[in-house]
Each structure stands twice: as C-alpha cells, then as structure tokens.
Amino acid sequence: MAANVRATRIAQQLSQEKLAKMVGISYQQLQRHETGRDRIGAGRLQQIAAALQVPVTHFFAGPPEDATSDVVSASTGDDLLRFLVSEVGVEFNQAFRRIRCPDTRRDIINLVGSIARQHK
Template identity: 45%
Template sequence: MLKKIPNPIDRHVGSRVRMRRMLAGVSQEKLGEALGLTFQQVQKYEKGANRISASRLQQIAKMLDVPVSFFFEGAPSGDMPSGGFSDAASTTYISDFLATSEGVQLTKAFVRIKSGQVRRRVIDLVEAIAEEHAEKP
C-alpha cells in the first residue's frame, strides 16, 4: 500500500501551527482539548497528514493569537520556478528549525539576552561548534 505524501501547503501550515503553539507554550493536548480534538489529531494537523479546514484554522489562529495569514507566511507556491532562488525557499530551514522544541527553546533563551555583545559571542560559539561538527563524518 502506498503511503500518502502530504501536500506541501498542508505541511507548511501544520509546521506553522506547531511553531506558534510551541512559542505560546501550549501542548498538543491543551490545543486539542480547546478544539474538541485529541492530541493525535493535532499531531496529524501539524505534520500535514490531515488538512485543516478554514473554520478550524480560524479557531486555531484565535486561540494562538495570530491572524490566519500567519500560517501561510513563507508557504511554497505552485507557480514558483523550480530550482530558483526565492525568499520562501531560502527560509524554509528557519521555519523547520523553529518548529522543533530545541529551536523554540534556543530562540526564547536567545531573545532574553539583552547585551548585543553577548548575543554576538553566542552566535560565534554556535558557528564554531557547527563548523567543527560539519567537518567530521
């Protein structure tokens, strides 16, 4: 049996729901309860496995205190030339990172650092670690 591949827009919207939910500190269970759903259904929405209806997306937007358009920011477009350079394509990795718990934790901690000099040193440290680990197989 073939596994159904989620639509890229559904995956994008789902990942934006996940990112915003995590930034708001809301669990899948809490969001599901507020929507009258199970946390498994919320998981399916966030993975793009199940499409979110317009009315449900409006409920989610209200609960997470963002406009509905938030979920479509940076969404892939069917009319984009493939292989070209675009803002949406170049920022996909950022959205993917922010949709992880580590991305949310790191972002929340980083923005609490008030000193620009300290933030720069943190960036330098992370870049040095990434460079060191990228070179090793």
C-alpha cells in the first residue's frame, strides 16, 4: 500500500512536500508513510486518496495475479516496482505512453531488450 501511495504521487508529478501540504502533514510524515516506516491509518489514507483524486481502493491494487505469476518472481517484481516509481522509471513510462504507434512501441521494447541482453 505504501509503495502505491508513492507511485501514485510520483505519477501525478507531485512532490512529497506538495502532497503533505494538501493532506495537512509534514513531508517527513508522508515520507515515513511512503517507506512503510509508519502505518497509514484509515483516516489518513482517505485524506491522501482525496488529495490524489483516486479511490482508497486504488492503493490496495496490485498487478493481476495472472500477469505476473509465470513471468515475474516476487524479488523481480519488487525490483520492477522500485524501478517504476523511480525518477527514471516514471520519466521513461511517461514518454513511452505518448507513443501511439504499436509498431514503434514494439520496436522500442525490442531495442531495450537487445541492449539489456548485452549488459548482463
């Protein structure tokens, strides 16, 4: 849940300071929530959801079971989530989403895959 709060905040291009101010807490407190150091209570989660304009259930969503069961192990899934919420991961995904042509998207996936295999 904490990672989903962070991912949603980053996807909406909000800083911790900005979201914390919207919720009425310090950015340090928000940081502790996002890292899982402090539990996010129901009331606080509702405030965060309202500020991010998403339903509370959004933070409980994970990848569909069948989407990762055969392809991504738990540790790889953790690595993937860390990448997706990183600055580079968000920037890459935002740029990739702007590409509308499916063939171009597939070409980019193939290119990145080829480069990754060379750097193993």
